[in-house]
Amino acid sequence: MKFLSIYKTAERNAPPSVEHIETMQKLVEEGQKAGWLLSTEGCLPSARGARVRSDGGKVTVTDGPFTETKELVAGFAILEAGSKQEAIELTKKFLAVAGGDGECEIREVYSTPEETPCTASELAEQFAR
Numbered sequence: 001m002k003f004l005s006i007y008k009t010a011e012r013n014a015p016p017s018v019e020h021i022e023t024m025q026k027l028v029e030e031g032q033k034a035g036w037l038l039s040t041e042g043c044l045p046s047a048r049g050a051r052v053r054s055d056g057g058k059v060t061v062t063d064g065p066f067t068e069t070k071e072l073v074a075g076f077a078i079l080e081a082g083s084k085q086e087a088i089e090l091t092k093k094f095l096a097v098a099g100g101d102g103e104c105e106i107r108e109v110y111s112t113p114e115e116t117p118c119t120a121s122e123l124a125e126q127f128a129r
Contacts, residue, residue, distance in 0.1 A: 002038065002109040003079045003087040005094070008071040009102030011046055020099060027097045035080060036090055042075035074102065084108065 016024075031037025043049075046064035053060050066072060077094065081087040084106070091104045 001081060001083070001087075002111055003081055003084070004107045004109050005077045005079055005087070005091050006073055006105045006107070007075045007077075007094070007098065007102060008105065009074045009098070009100060010070060011065070011067075011072055012074075012100075013045075016099075023097055027094065031090075038078040038080055040075065040077040043073060046072050071103070078109070079106075 028037060028040055031040075046066045046069075049064040049066075051062045051064075051066070053062070079087050079090050081090060087106050087108075091106055095102065095104060
């Protein structure tokens with residue numbers, strides 16, 4: 001099963017230290033070699049981003065920084081795990097290396113084998129579970 005792990009933390013005003021980057025790179029290499037880490041990326045400061053919102057057909061764009069938010073998405077990882085519990089354990093490993101306070105939201109990613117695409121009703125059934 002694939003899981004999306006979304007890392008949220010307070011905005012940092014300084015880049016991570018060289019030591020912290022090296023520690024994170026070791027974890028990423030370990031996860032990729034072991035096959036549980038499929039993809040991961042970090043986000044640059046919110047000052048370089050924007051929020052695009054649709055509400056009742058009206059679209060608004062707000063440029064960063066997003067100072068009113070206590071926690072921002074700081075990065076993500078796509079994990080391969082046999083269960084939600086395994087994805088939780090892998091995410092705990094990441095948080096131990098991430099440093100500082102923060103949280104990860106874990107969401108199972110919908111997917112089907114390419115050779116057996118699902119119908120719309122099968123997809124709706126999976127979301128209902």
